[in-house]
Amino acid sequence: MSNFYTTILGSGAALPTVARHCSAQVLNVNGFRILFDCGENTQTQLRVYHQKMQGLSHICLTHLHGDHFFGLPGLLSSMHLCGRVQPVDVYAPAGIRKAMDVLMDVSGSHITFEINYHELQFAEGMQLLFETDLCRVFAFPLVHSVPTYGYLVEEIPRGGNPARRYAYCTDTAYTDTILPFIEGVNLLCMESTFDKGFASVAQEKLHCTTVMAATMAREAHAKQLLLTHISARFKEPEKLLAEAQEVFAHTQIAADGERYEVCY
Ligand SMILES: [Zn+2]
Numbered sequence: 282m283s284n285f286y287t288t289i290l291g292s293g294a295a296l297p298t299v300a301r302h303c304s305a306q307v308l309n310v311n312g313f314r315i316l317f318d319c320g321e322n323t324q325t326q327l328r329v330y331h332q333k334m335q336g337l338s339h340i341c342l343t344h345l346h347g348d349h350f351f352g353l354p355g356l357l358s359s360m361h362l363c364g365r366v367q368p369v370d371v372y373a374p375a376g377i378r379k380a381m382d383v384l385m386d387v388s389g390s391h392i393t394f395e396i397n398y399h400e401l402q403f404a405e406g407m408q409l410l411f412e413t414d415l416c417r418v419f420a421f422p423l424v425h426s427v428p429t430y431g432y433l434v435e436e437i438p439r440g441g442n443p444a445r446r447y448a449y450c451t452d453t454a455y456t457d458t459i460l461p462f463i464e465g466v467n468l469l470c471m472e473s474t475f476d477k478g479f480a481s482v483a484q485e486k487l488h489c490t491t492v493m494a495a496t497m498a499r500e501a502h503a504k505q506l507l508l509t510h511i512s513a514r515f516k517e518p519e520k521l522l523a524e525a526q527e528v529f530a531h532t533q534i535a536a537d538g539e540r541y542e543v544c545y
């Protein structure tokens with residue numbers, strides 16, 4: 282059985298609903314877990330889906346829009362309240378430290394464990410962020426209305442197997458600039474805020490439609506596509522799935538609480 286998979290905590294876009302919370306997911310790479318994005322209510326979703334928060338040591342935020350970030354102060358505060366002593370490393374676009382310092386200051390919060398902020402501020406290329414015995418984690422710039430980074434996670438293979446790779450790309454406009462970074466990934470988790478009828482809105486707001494996300498997956502030769510960041514206005518995931526599958530057959534739509542394997 283695969284032990285490289287992501288558990289979706291929130292598959293919705295900016296407006297959370299009962300069915301789709303704001304962006305967050307826990308990637309498990311052979312036992313090492315990384316939290317990607319931390320929208321409002323992430324700490325509760327961690328509990329609901331049996332993801333131990335104190336076992337998390339690395340948190341990677343794509344950008345500082347609220348639907349990807351507003352859960353972080355609450356999560357870190359709860360870690361403190363539960364007696365955490367181990368440090369946490371937070372990777373996010375520049376501004377994260379200032380934002381957290383202000384929140385902690387005005388709320389009179391005091392967190393005693395160490396938080397290491399790693400502020401990302403490069404405009405092109407791909408950078409290695411950290412490496413463990415189990416994986417390497419890279420970031421690369423996306424195209425959005427504020428500085429935004431996608432993440433690539435590559436397992437360190439054991440027993441002569443090829444290394445599987447997972448990419449997380451949200452929020453972003455349709456762009457070919459990231460194709461070299463996600464070329465041939467085993468699982469591409471890509472934002473798909475709108476259905477194909479909203480193409481001009483997606484372009485204007487720097488988001489993707491189903492067809493745009495599927496086209497990126499096809500052009501990058503991804504093996505599997507997982508659509509996330511679904512706008513609350515779309516109540517029929519089957520319709521979104523059908524649109525994407527017309528372009529890229531190996532597509533799934535993320536649902537909160539579900540686990541998606543990074544297959545060979
Ligand atoms: Zn968003």
Ligand SMILES: [Zn+2]
Nearest residue numbers: 344346425452
């Ligand atoms: Zn955004």
